[in-house]
Amino acid sequence: MDGGYGGEKSALASELAQVLAMVRELEACMDQDPLPAGARELCAELASSVDRSIRIARKETPCVRRQLRAASVQDAAALDDGLSWRKYGQKDILGAKYPRAYFRCTHRHSQGCLTTKHVQRADGDPLLHDVVYHGAHTCVQAAHPSAQQLRQELQLQPGHGHGAHEDQDQGASTPALETECLWAGLLEPMTPYSFASAAAAGAGADFAGCFPLLSPTALDWQLRSSQPAGSVGVGIGMEFETQFEELFTSATEPFQWDLYADN
């Protein structure tokens, strides 16, 4: 599981070494007049290499955002994804009505799991929560049976966008989920930068492989990345947003999942 990350690191180092070599080569060309014919090609290669480096770096810091809705304000505090989190801070955010809560994996010290998540209530809707996950679980709980079950279920409905959210079963053993939170699942893979090209958008498929953790988060991204390359745009985002609004206004079935993307 972690081997992939090590491989990415060496790939990134390799790419950056190439970038450095090309920059030096370009530097040498600067003194020549006229510029050698190969200089332009070198620039193109340089841009391409930088692009690859960015994509690799993005894989190194998986960051996924999703929005969850609780059935009541009381339930909101219990929003849970089946994994163990420990709150380590809360902060008032500029321009936000509600403070942002910071959580990290309970097994941070015992198992060195560095995953964190930030939870913030939406200004307009106190029941709606923005949850941003940083990093992937490396602890034992990442192999939680319910998470695996969910993964299977979602994989059975590829490209469907909707899938019965069976966390109810999990709720039987997870007190937090007994609160019957209405998981209006809409998922929004977050990346530090917007996709600059179709090629970069296509990298999303590779990105999915960077979520070895068996949490819904990983599955969400896999589903989302099943969208055709190049479809990760504003237009598609609005389309999913519309679907999301419809889902909320006609939310008769709890635990129903849908896709959402607004990159």
Added chain:
DNA sequence: TACATTTGACCACA
């Protein structure tokens, strides 16, 4: 007693 939460302080970054 062990673990979780709260909260003020500190730090890094833009």
Added chain:
DNA sequence: TGTGGTCAAATGTA
């Protein structure tokens, strides 16, 4: 310098 993210001591709870 302001803001967001994290730390760590104090406090709460089972």
